[in-house]
Amino acid sequence: MSENMNNSTLRRDPRREWILRNRLHPQHSEIATEDSSSDVLHEWMGPQGIKRKAPHNIGFIGPNGIRRIDRSGTQQAGSASRKEIAQQPSRRSHQIQHPQQYILVVADMTGGRLSAQDKDILGLAHQLAAKKAETAVMLVVFGEHKEAAFAEAGVDRLLHIEGEAFDGFSPDLRLAWLTAIERELHPDYWLFPDSGLGGGDLGRRLAVELDVHAATGLWQVNLKEQPISCVCRAAASTQDLTRELPRVILALSECAEPISDSLHAVQEFNLVRQPLDQLPRIQDLGAVAVDPASVSLAEAEFILSGGNGIRDWDGFHQTAEILGATEGASRVAVDDGYMPRDRQVGATGTWVTARVYMAVGISGAIQHLQGIQSCDKVICINTDAGCDMVKRADLALIGDSTEILAAVRRKVSELKQEKRHVA
Numbered sequence: 001m002s003e004n005m006n007n008s009t010l011r012r013d014p015r016r017e018w019i020l021r022n023r024l025h026p027q028h029s030e031i032a033t034e035d036s037s038s039d040v041l042h043e044w045m046g047p048q049g050i051k052r053k054a055p056h057n058i059g060f061i062g063p064n065g066i067r068r069i070d071r072s073g074t075q076q077a078g079s080a081s082r083k084e085i086a087q088q089p090s091r092r093s094h095q096i097q098h099p100q101q102y103i104l105v106v107a108d109m110t111g112g113r114l115s116a117q118d119k120d121i122l123g124l125a126h127q128l129a130a131k132k133a134e135t136a137v138m139l140v141v142f143g144e145h146k147e148a149a150f151a152e153a154g155v156d157r158l159l160h161i162e163g164e165a166f167d168g169f170s171p172d173l174r175l176a177w178l179t180a181i182e183r184e185l186h187p188d189y190w191l192f193p194d195s196g197l198g199g200g201d202l203g204r205r206l207a208v209e210l211d212v213h214a215a216t217g218l219w220q221v222n223l224k225e226q227p228i229s230c231v232c233r234a235a236a237s238t239q240d241l242t243r244e245l246p247r248v249i250l251a252l253s254e255c256a257e258p259i260s261d262s263l264h265a266v267q268e269f270n271l272v273r274q275p276l277d278q279l280p281r282i283q284d285l286g287a288v289a290v291d292p293a294s295v296s297l298a299e300a301e302f303i304l305s306g307g308n309g310i311r312d313w314d315g316f317h318q319t320a321e322i323l324g325a326t327e328g329a330s331r332v333a334v335d336d337g338y339m340p341r342d343r344q345v346g347a348t349g350t351w352v353t354a355r356v357y358m359a360v361g362i363s364g365a366i367q368h369l370q371g372i373q374s375c376d377k378v379i380c381i382n383t384d385a386g387c388d389m390v391k392r393a394d395l396a397l398i399g400d401s402t403e404i405l406a407a408v409r410r411k412v413s414e415l416k417q418e419k420r421h422v423a
Contacts, residue, residue: 094262096156099136102187103129106178107139108197111301111355112146114153116374117193117253122154124249124256125191127223135188138269140181142166142174150266154259157269169198175205176275182210184271187247194218194250207248214248219255221245292326297343297350300326302358303375305345308332309361309382312402316360319405322412328352330362346371361401364389381405 019025103125107118114122122137129135136156141147143166150158159181165173181187192203194216207214217233227244233252234241297303304320305328306313320327329339331346345352347367357375362368364387372378372392380393381401390396397404 091152091261091263094154094156095265096134096136098134099157100134101132102136102138102157102185103189103191104181104185104187105137105139105191106199106202107141108193108195108199109141109143109145109147110197112144113355114147114149115193116258116353117195117251119153119258120253120255121191121193121251123258124221124251125189126154126259127221127256128189128228131223131228132188137264138185138187140178142170142177151263152259154262154264155266156264158266159269159271171198171202171205174202175209177271178202178206179209180271180273180275182206184273189245190248192248192250194252200250203248203250210248212246212248214250215243215246216250218249218251221255292320292324295326297326297328297345297352300328300352301355302326303328303345303352303354303356304358304360305329305362306333306339306360307362308336309363310338310401312405313338315402315405315409319409322409325358326354328357330365330368359389359393360405362389363387364392 016031019027019031105118105122105125107121108115109118122139125137129137137154138157138159139150139155140159140161142161143163145160161177178190182190190203190206192206193199194203200216203214204216215230215232217237218230219233220231222229222231229242230245230249232241232243233239292300292302302323302325304316304323304325306316307330310316310333317327319325327339327343328345328350329343331344331348333339334341334344334349342350344350345368346365347370349371351371351374353374354372355376356379357372357377358379358381359372360381362380363382363384366388369388369392377395378389378393380389380396381404382390382396382398383400384390385396385398390398
């Protein structure tokens, strides 16, 4: 009977399917990589400007060597192995010695570092720069910064404008510098993040100064059309508006893919004619202390999240207060009544973009890992060294969460006392 069997018939491989479901199997990464290399559509841009992922397809390796998670749970959540990272192609060098034209990007630089939205906008700038030869992407940075990866993000030229006045809210002084840059370089495009962190306000001020009808809420650019068109969110983000691409652009997150395959020169740039010193019309009285508990999870930069592994919830709340962190929780902790529903992190709760996400007693269900995939640094405290959250984490502490959090509270309290004595 087997001799008459049609060999072209597709047949299931139960063992292969079982390995794909078992993320701890030694052959899981190998088989998942083979399946992900097939001609299957894994993600696409939806009509609302949001990236969609096929819920039943295997995930993919991101530009930073981190394996992204799909919704089916068949993909291993966490960082790629060292072998996989080593197999990633080396980045090519990208240098423009004598630029004929510029595209200016003014980043938010939240916390002194490039945000994910800033990197997306740099990617969009390079898409526009590719339309003309010898066009360089210049990044304008105000005040101090801590970023050390400008080359990987796609910065050809860096204009760093320093001064204590730029560490706070100083839109009039910043606008004076941007106007001076406009007079000297007359760039093809000005790109700003359309956010409430400063970029949205500064971009609109510059558009008024240049008498340009800026494109706000931009999430897509059609480079194949002449003239180039763009799609923007309109009517309180309920409709899409297609229009010609102007010189001043305020873009949303995921407007383009960030740079992932090239290293850029990051050459320092200095203006020939700097604006005259002037007294600011707006005086910054400093930051106002905000209770971390009142900050929404979607906007929090430092989140301390608790799960089923926590036994001392009072100690957890004390640690969050001492660290100045916003509290989050897994679905299990919320269902058990330890945390309110609005503190739930994950695909069924809130998707977070914190710079630091500390997961305490959370094993790493697929829905939770989806919700933290945009976090910059993940710290895990768990007793299980083989759980998925440990594999996802940049730093993992294996041990009893009660003892570790108590040690953290003692150490932070000591550092704060030392700081008071020095002051």
